[in-house]
Amino acid sequence: xxxxxxxxxxxxxxxxxxxxxxxxxxxxxxxxxxxxxxxxxxxxxxxxxxxxxxxxxxxxxxxxxxxxxxxxxxxxxxxxxxxxxxxxxxxxxxxx
Amino acid sequence: xxxxxxxxxxxxxxxxxxxxxxxxxxxxxxxxxxxxxxxxxxxxxxxxxxxxxxxxxxxxxxxxxxxxxxxxxxxxxxxxxxxxxxxxxxxxxxxxxxxxxxxxxxxxxxxxxxxxxxxxxxxxxxxxxxxxxxxxxxxxxxxxxxxxxxxxxxxxxxxxxxxxxxxxxxxxxxxxxxxxxxxxxxxxxxxxxxxxxxxxxxxxxxxxxxxxxxxxxxxxxxxxxxxxxxxxxxxxxxxxxxxxxxxxxxxxxxxxxxxxxxxxxxxxxxxxxxxxxxxxxxxxxxxxxxxxxxxxxxxxxxxxxxxxxxxxxxxxxxxxxxxxxxxxxxxxxxxxxxxxxxxxxxxxxxxxxxxxxxxxxxxxxxxxxxxxxxxxx
Numbered sequence: 001x002x003x004x005x006x007x008x009x010x011x012x013x014x015x016x017x018x019x020x021x022x023x024x025x026x027x028x029x030x031x032x033x034x035x036x037x038x039x040x041x042x043x044x045x046x047x048x049x050x051x052x053x054x055x056x057x058x059x060x061x062x063x064x065x066x067x068x069x070x071x072x073x074x075x076x077x078x079x080x081x082x083x084x085x086x087x088x089x090x091x092x093x094x095x096x
Numbered sequence: 097x098x099x100x101x102x103x104x105x106x107x108x109x110x111x112x113x114x115x116x117x118x119x120x121x122x123x124x125x126x127x128x129x130x131x132x133x134x135x136x137x138x139x140x141x142x143x144x145x146x147x148x149x150x151x152x153x154x155x156x157x158x159x160x161x162x163x164x165x166x167x168x169x170x171x172x173x174x175x176x177x178x179x180x181x182x183x184x185x186x187x188x189x190x191x192x193x194x195x196x197x198x199x200x201x202x203x204x205x206x207x208x209x210x211x212x213x214x215x216x217x218x219x220x221x222x223x224x225x226x227x228x229x230x231x232x233x234x235x236x237x238x239x240x241x242x243x244x245x246x247x248x249x250x251x252x253x254x255x256x257x258x259x260x261x262x263x264x265x266x267x268x269x270x271x272x273x274x275x276x277x278x279x280x281x282x283x284x285x286x287x288x289x290x291x292x293x294x295x296x297x298x299x300x301x302x303x304x305x306x307x308x309x310x311x312x313x314x315x316x317x318x319x320x321x322x323x324x325x326x327x328x329x330x331x332x333x334x335x336x337x338x339x340x341x342x343x344x345x346x347x348x349x350x351x352x353x354x355x356x357x358x359x360x361x362x363x364x365x366x367x368x369x370x371x372x373x374x375x376x377x378x379x380x381x382x383x384x385x386x387x388x389x390x391x392x393x394x395x396x397x398x399x400x401x402x403x404x405x406x407x408x409x410x411x412x413x414x415x416x417x418x419x420x421x422x423x424x425x426x427x428x429x430x431x432x433x434x435x436x437x438x439x440x441x442x443x444x445x446x447x448x449x450x451x452x453x454x455x456x457x458x459x460x461x462x463x464x465x466x467x468x469x470x471x472x473x
Contacts, residue, residue, distance in 0.1 A: 001159045001445055002132050002238040002290040006099040017253055037241055037355040048293060048346045052213030053242045055293045056346050058099055063345035067102055073111045
C-alpha cells in the first residue's frame with residue numbers, strides 16, 4: 001500500500017485549478033503526477049511517486065554513493081564462496 | 097540509474113550477505129515494519145538467504161490489513177446508500193466486513209469505483225453534482241499528503257459533494273506499542289522508508305533511545321533490505337541503538353516539510369483502533385473541525401457497529417512479530433486469500449497473504465519464485 005516508485009519528470013505545468021502537475025515516465029509508462037509537494041523539482045529529475053503524488057526528489061548523487069559503497073564491500077576470495085548446491089532453495093523435508 | 101534494477105543485483109546481494117555472515121555472532125530478531133518490505137522479503141526469499149542467527153518477523157505496516165472491521169462495515173453501509181458513489185483504492189475491495197465486502201456490494205448494484213488517486217474522486221464529484229462522492233481514505237503517513245490534498249482542494253474549489261471516510265494510521269505509536277508488549281521479541285527495526293520520505297526520521301530517535309533498539313530506515317528493493325539488515329545487525333553487535341538511514345536517496349531527517357504542513361492543516365492526531373491489535377492511543381489521523389463538511393463519518397452518521405473476529409485467528413500476534421503465519425493451524429487451510437479470517441490475510445501485503453502467495457503454505461519444499469531463484473544463485 002505504501003508502494004512508491006521512481007519516475008523521470010518529462011514536463012511540468014499548472015492545471016485549470018492552478019495545481020502544479022507534471023508527466024513522469026515510469027519505465028515506459030507515462031502518467032500524470034501532482035508536483036505540489038516537490039516545488040524544487042525540474043524536468044529531468046527523478047521523483048518518488050505514491051498514488052499520483054511526488055513525495056520527494058530522488059537524490060541521484062546519494063543513490064550513486066550508496067551503490068558505490070555496496071560495490072566496494074570486500075568480496076571473499078573465490079575459494080571461500082559458499083557452495084550453492086547446498087543452497088537454501090533445494091527441496092527438503094518439513095516446511096520451515 | 098533508473099533506481100530500480102540496480103537494487104536487484106544478485107552479485108551485490110551476495111556481497112552484503114557475506115558481510116552479514118561475517119558480522120553476526122549470536123541470534124537477533126529484526127522486524128521490517130512495512131507490508132511492502134514484507135512482500136519483497138518473501139518474494140525474493142531474502143529471509144532464507146540470511147544466516148540462521150538473523151530472524152525477520154513481520155510488522156504491522158499494511159494499512160489495508162489494520163483497517164478495523166468497524167470501519168469496513170461503515171464503508172459498506174455508506175456504499176449501499178442510493179445517492180453515493182463510493183471510491184476506494186483497489187486493495188480495499190476484497191477486504192471482508194462482517195457481512196460482505198465492497199466488491200459484493202458493487203455486484204448488488206452499489207456504485208463502487210476503484211481510483212488510482214484520491215484526486216480522481218474530485219473529478220468524479222464535479223462530473224456528478226447530484227451524487228455524494230465518498231473516498232475511503234486509508235493509509236499510513238505515506239498516503240496522508242495525497243488524501244489531505246484531495247480535501248484541501250475540495251474546500252478551496254467548493255466541491256461540496258466530496259467527502260472522505262478517514263481510517264489513517266501512524267507508524268511510531270504502533271512500534272512503541274509492540275516494544276511495550278510483555279510478549280515482545282523484536283530487537284531492531286527496518287524502518288518504513290516511504291513513511292519517512294514524508295515524515296523524516298526524527299520522530300524515531302526518542303523511540304530508539306527509550307527502548308534501546310536500533311531503527312534503520314530502509315527501502316523496498318532486495319539490496320535495500322539486505323543493507324538495512326546489515327546496518328541493524330552491526331548496531332546490535334556493537335551495542336548501539338540509533339536511528340540510521342539506509343534509504344538516503346529519498347529520505348531526509350526532516351522529511352518533506354511542504355507535505356507535512358498540508359497534512360497538519362487538514363488532519364489532527366486521534367486514537368485509532370487497529371484490526372487484530374486493538375485501540376492504540378494517538379495512532380491515527382482524523383479530519384480537523386474546519387473540514388467537517390468533507391468528513392464522511394459526520395455526514396453519514398453511521399451507527400457504531402458491533403463486530404467480532406474469529407477466535408482462531410492469530411493475526412494480532414503476527415502483526416506484533418510474536419508469531420509467524422505458519423504457526424497458525426488455520427493458515428492455508430480454513431484461512432486463505434479467498435476466505436481470509438483476519439487482518440494479515442486480507443491484503444496482498446499482509447504477512448499471511450504474502451506467505452501464501454509465494455507458496456509457503458505448501459508442505460515439503462521451499463518456495464521457488466523466479467525472483468527467489470535468481471537471488472539464491
